[in-house]
Amino acid sequence: MRVVVPFDADDPKTRLAPVLGAGERAAFATAMLRDVLETVRAAGHEPEVLSTASAGVDAPVTVDEQPLSPAVNAVLAAHDGPIAVVMADLPLGTPDALARLTESDADVALVPGLGGGTNAFLTRDPTFRVDYHGGSYRKHREQVAASGASLATVDSFWLSLDVDEPGDLAEVLLHGDGHAETWLREAGFELAADGRGLAAHRN
Amino acid sequence: MRVVVPFDADDPKTRLAPVLGAGERAAFATAMLRDVLETVRAAGHEPEVLSTASAGVDAPVTVDEQPLSPAVNAVLAAHDGPIAVVMADLPLGTPDALARLTESDADVALVPGLGGGTNAFLTRDPTFRVDYHGGSYRKHREQVAASGASLATVDSFWLSLDVDEPGDLAEVLLHGDGHAETWLREAGFELAADGRGLAAHRN
Numbered sequence: 001m002r003v004v005v006p007f008d009a010d011d012p013k014t015r016l017a018p019v020l021g022a023g024e025r026a027a028f029a030t031a032m033l034r035d036v037l038e039t040v041r042a043a044g045h046e047p048e049v050l051s052t053a054s055a056g057v058d059a060p061v062t063v064d065e066q067p068l069s070p071a072v073n074a075v076l077a078a079h080d081g082p083i084a085v086v087m088a089d090l091p092l093g094t095p096d097a098l099a100r101l102t103e104s105d106a107d108v109a110l111v112p113g114l115g116g117g118t119n120a121f122l123t124r125d126p127t128f129r130v131d132y133h134g135g136s137y138r139k140h141r142e143q144v145a146a147s148g149a150s151l152a153t154v155d156s157f158w159l160s161l162d163v164d165e166p167g168d169l170a171e172v173l174l175h176g177d178g179h180a181e182t183w184l185r186e187a188g189f190e191l192a193a194d195g196r197g198l199a200a201h202r203n
Numbered sequence: 204m205r206v207v208v209p210f211d212a213d214d215p216k217t218r219l220a221p222v223l224g225a226g227e228r229a230a231f232a233t234a235m236l237r238d239v240l241e242t243v244r245a246a247g248h249e250p251e252v253l254s255t256a257s258a259g260v261d262a263p264v265t266v267d268e269q270p271l272s273p274a275v276n277a278v279l280a281a282h283d284g285p286i287a288v289v290m291a292d293l294p295l296g297t298p299d300a301l302a303r304l305t306e307s308d309a310d311v312a313l314v315p316g317l318g319g320g321t322n323a324f325l326t327r328d329p330t331f332r333v334d335y336h337g338g339s340y341r342k343h344r345e346q347v348a349a350s351g352a353s354l355a356t357v358d359s360f361w362l363s364l365d366v367d368e369p370g371d372l373a374e375v376l377l378h379g380d381g382h383a384e385t386w387l388r389e390a391g392f393e394l395a396a397d398g399r400g401l402a403a404h405r406n
Contacts, residue, residue: 097358112360114317115400116377135394135401138377155300157315157363174319174341191338197318198338 001102001122003045004075006068007033007088009053019166019202024187031179032163033057035091038178043095043102045084050075073129085130086120087113089162091172091180097156106152108144112137113162120159125149169200204305204325206248207278209271210236210291212256222369222405227390234382235366236260238294241381246298246305248287253278276332288333289323290316292365294375294383300359309355311347315340316365323362328352372403 012029013020020028033049037059040047049061050071064071072085084102086093101109101122108128113119116135121128127147131139144151161171163180172181173191188203215232216223223231236252240262243250252264253274267274275288287305289296304312304325311331316322319338324331330350334342347354364374366383375384376394391406 094358112378113400114374115397115402116373116394117400134396135377138394138401155297155361156358157360158358160360160363170319171317174338175315191319191341193337194318197316197320198341199318 001045002079002081002083003040003047003102004072004083004085005033005036005040005047005049005059005088006072006085007049007051007055008068009051009055013089013164015164016166016169019169019200020187028180028183028187029089030056031183032091033088035176035178035180036086036088036093039090039093039095039098040086043098045102047086049088069130069132072132076123076126076129080126082122082124084120084122087162089164090119090159091163091178092158092161092175093156094158097154097158100156101154101159104152104154107149108140109152109154110137110140110144111154111156111159113160114168115164117162119162120154167199170194170198173200174198204248205282205284205286206243206250206305207275207286207288208236208239208243208250208252208262208291209275209288210252210254210258211271212254212258216292216367218367219369219372222372223390231383231386231390232291233259234386235294236291238379238381238383239289239291239296242293242296242298242301243289246301248305250289252291272333272335275335279326279329279332283329285325285327287323287325290365292367293322293362294366294381295361295364295378296359297361300357300362303359304357304362307355307357310352311343312355312357313340313343313347314357314359314362316363317371318367320365322365323357370402373397373401376403377401 013025037047049059055061107125109122111120116137118136189200191198192201216228240250252258252262258264310328312325314323319340321339392403394401395404
């Protein structure tokens with residue numbers, strides 16, 4: 001199956017600015033992208049990157065300077081057959097979790113993200129289009145319901161954890177074992193007790 | 204399989220105090236507990252509640268005034284055979300997700316929670332004991348590794364979402380369809396756009 005991984009190569013992960021400088025955010029975003037590409041390959045697919053600029057990773061890259069939603073919709077409009085789109089900031093994704101998405105027999109399968117986003121989807125419906133702005137999971141559900149296509153939701157903690165905010169870094173340290181987790185440790189992050197449980201702190 | 208649901212009936216959900224009064228927290232906690240009990244039944248098991256005081260729900264209740272960890276460990280010590288323990292603050296849990304826990308063939312299967320907790324587990328190892336204080340998921344993993352028992356991790360967003368903090372309420376409004384979601388709507392909570400995506404706001 002065709003699996004597209006959109007990537008913001010220009011100013012990625014701005015909400016991590018309180019804890020990472022601009023160059024660090026770019027490096028960490030690339031580490032997460034590499035984890036996602038390896039997971040897609042381990043699940044038996046060849047990933048393609050859809051990037052706003054050159055991405056510097058070992059995968060085919062298409063550059064589209066448009067914002068995320070029109071860039072993804074341009075891919076969907078030009079494609080026939082099933083296609084999956086997986087965000088680049090899911091470093092905890094596993095081949096098993098991804099297989100539960102790609103093996104869904106629904107017309108559209110969605111993976112919700114923390115806070116109401118859509119972290120990944122599969123569509124066999126050629127009319128499905130994305131709108132990632134503001135609570136996209138609910139909007140995508142409503143779109144599928146209105147179209148009459150069948151809908152599935154994939155229940156995966158690993159794929160629901162998009163790493164956007166400083167509070168998300170603890171999950172990468174706790175559960176990760178790839179490039180993103182290694183990058184954070186080498187940058188001096190470690191786990192420490194905090195209000196809810198564990199949080200990432202930098203030395 | 205025996206499925207035990209621990210419940211704090213005395214002063215539940217203290218971290219929701221910024222948005223809910225004490226009586227509201229008790230009512231909301233009970234609504235979440237009812238959702239969990241229904242999910243356990245829908246998955247084919249008869250739930251038992253392990254509560255610090257009378258719980259006022261339609262299920263067998265054992266009262267143990269000890270803190271959570273010694274209360275659960277007393278149950279584990281007195282039990283032979285497989286047993287699952289599922290937290291009471293998982294209103295998004297589904298029968299499918301719970302089945303992935305109870306059908307695991309590992310000696311110990313853990314469901315991680317956001318922030319490093321352990322939201323549910325299954326044990327067939329009679330020596331397994333809990334320690335819920337501060338990052339229990341990591342401690343439980345280490346305990347199982349040291350014992351030589353086999354370990355599985357169950358990857359479920361729905362079971363990983365323990366509702367502890369005001370920010371968690373949006374997930375209940377977004378994805379829930381049970382008692383907890385109804386309680387929040389009747390209490391005036393609704394979804395609105397926020398930094399990450401959607402957040403719960405009260406009218």
